[in-house]
Amino acid sequence: MNPELKTAINSEFLKLENLIIRNSCEIEQWFRSKWLDQEAPFYASVDLRNSGFKIAPVDTNLFPAGFNNLNPQFEPLAIQATTIAIEKICPEAAKIIIIPENHSRNIFYFKNLLSLTEILKNAGLEVEIGNLDPSFQKTEYEIDGHNIIVYPLQKENHRVFIKKNEHKFIPCSILLNNDLSSGDPEFLKDITQTIIPHTSAGWFNRRKSNHFKFYNQVAKEFTDFLNIDEWLINPYFDTHEDMDINNENDLKIITEKSEFLLRKIKDKYTKYGINHQPYLVIKADAGTYGMGIITIQDPSEIMQLNRKKRNKMSTIKDGQKVTKVIIQEGIHSEEILNEAVSEPVVYTIDHYVIGGFYRVHTSKDKNENLNSPGMEFFPTPFEQSCLMPDQGRDCNDPPNRFYVYGVIARLALLAAAREIYG
């Protein structure tokens, strides 16, 4: 079952979706030319929002979890793409260690590790899981009838390994499934094995605003190529740095920047005849996991932020203090499945789209962030692949909509590639 767009789709958006579907050949060529000299991240997931009048990425994760939420039918696509990625990055690799999130006890996260392990195994790698936390003790988990063992990571002669039945398992490469929010791990600094992706892709180093700066560039190139308004795939944003959420003056500046952004958005809404209430999302620039995020509709809300909201904004994962925020145009989530707001997430390996799923949420508003702590969502896998646009059919046809999602996700991926590899 696939979601439906709740509102009457705006004609400008229809134009955009149809244009993408009608020009799929040219778009694939365009991507081919872009990837020719550009290394792609090993894997990624891209959160999209579809308001019925615009569609855009809101987060690009380079250490994606959630592989368990994908349609098992398309696992071969993930295996094939992984084979390709390994052939490029480390063709001689035989053994690999996945470094997971340090402290996760979330069963869904372990299901993700199980799915990821399966994909890597079928691409021809021996896989073990090694925790980066020095205090970690070997732990065995039973997930869906399979055993997953997480070992403590060890190091010797500049090589990490795990000890399995008294034997050392020394990998050729290390796959990070840990977003490194808490910093560049000392433990990995002097090792000689290939780290995928490079630790510099970690959140201790990445900034949302930097990602969207590159996305601006890519979105402009793409919309110039298609000759459409860039705004239809790119949310406005601004940033404020060296700030303290409890400082009156900082809040004032954020208010002014928010007023300016809202005015620009309202102009676009007027131009396209959109009757929605525009809103903004203010996020910690280095934040992940939906932490450090608030939404506002009226800039005056900013000066009146209560203690709870200020606290919510002031620290992110692993207790990092927020000193820079990104203020971003909010995109209404207008896809509805079983009366619930649904938000697409697209997965890539190398520069290939391997599938996606919807976060289907029952309790939240369409302009709230679904990827927030303690969130409960029902993952609903895409039923079709993102590779088969059908020009003979409507853009509401799921394979066509998924193709469009795959295109927008690849724009974000290209931005991330430029961001981390230059």
Added chain:
Amino acid sequence: MNPELKTAINSEFLKLENLIIRNSCEIEQWFRSKWLDQEAPFYASVDLRNSGFKIAPVDTNLFPAGFNNLNPQFEPLAIQATTIAIEKICPEAAKIIIIPENHSRNIFYFKNLLSLTEILKNAGLEVEIGNLDPSFQKTEYEIDGHNIIVYPLQKENHRVFIKKNEHKFIPCSILLNNDLSSGDPEFLKDITQTIIPHTSAGWFNRRKSNHFKFYNQVAKEFTDFLNIDEWLINPYFDTHEDMDINNENDLKIITEKSEFLLRKIKDKYTKYGINHQPYLVIKADAGTYGMGIITIQDPSEIMQLNRKKRNKMSTIKDGQKVTKVIIQEGIHSEEILNEAVSEPVVYTIDHYVIGGFYRVHTSKDKNENLNSPGMEFFPTPFEQSCLMPDQGRDCNDPPNRFYVYGVIARLALLAAAREIYG
């Protein structure tokens, strides 16, 4: 629905299948190392035979038809592999012309062209079809509600093109789906566009015996690697050249060679306790389409070949005269679906297995050739991909059997790659 192996599977074979499934990681690494410096054919289909005690390729087609027989569920896999192949061979390609078989009026062949066109389009190419025959007139066919137009191929300034609505469609590359049985086409000799695969892969140039010489090499490397008897995946063969099927002396030599081969096969049957009647397949060394093929169980049959069988052996497609034969160990087809003999065909694009189907035949014996002129078979697509072996399950489990098929097909593909690219 998947076929079942009719006979009790021989324990040696079980050992082989289990060994392949258990060692899938190492096998994928082995393939990775082999493909590292070896260009792969753009596409191929490999006919396999599974006797329950041995499994081997019997034909490797570098201009595969039958894409319409594959499971539509796995089309994304074909699209992704095609994208990869194009990125390697001709990343700048935007337009491509498929050159089909010259004289086919077979509706299934046009369905194949339709499927192939869809795959190429979704990989981002504009596709047209151009017939190589100078007398060909533009023809429109309606296939499954889609129109297919085949244009006559034209040439100007060393570039081929087709004329579509008074516009020239000039491709960057040409995809041959014509096996060039009738010779190296003069028309293509001086063109500057990329021809995929190179015309030297055509049957005017290829010899079955040459392919199997390379297969011997690959099979030896693989079985040495797995430490098993090469015979379990490789049929014995011999050749006889400069011959005339009507010459008594030639028939005598073929008889002697056949006696020798049958003795070797019987020794293996004795060693492994196999109770089948061994047989041989004698084929025109340059033959395709199942033409120029006879099967024998007793070498004395050769001297007694009647006129009809001699005629069948003496000419192949496009009236070519047979002057060299390959005498090959026959492999019994022991897979049975709905009481019918079923033979697997595996498809590859670049060096990736994208799927396969069974030729299910109701009227033929298990030791006859199913790919013969006028044949009628029911194509039954593989229900699962060939990429997901499951070590927790039986080798009769379809994903496991398909994985093994994918492995053997890739051995034949590697042989074909060495054969055509060196």
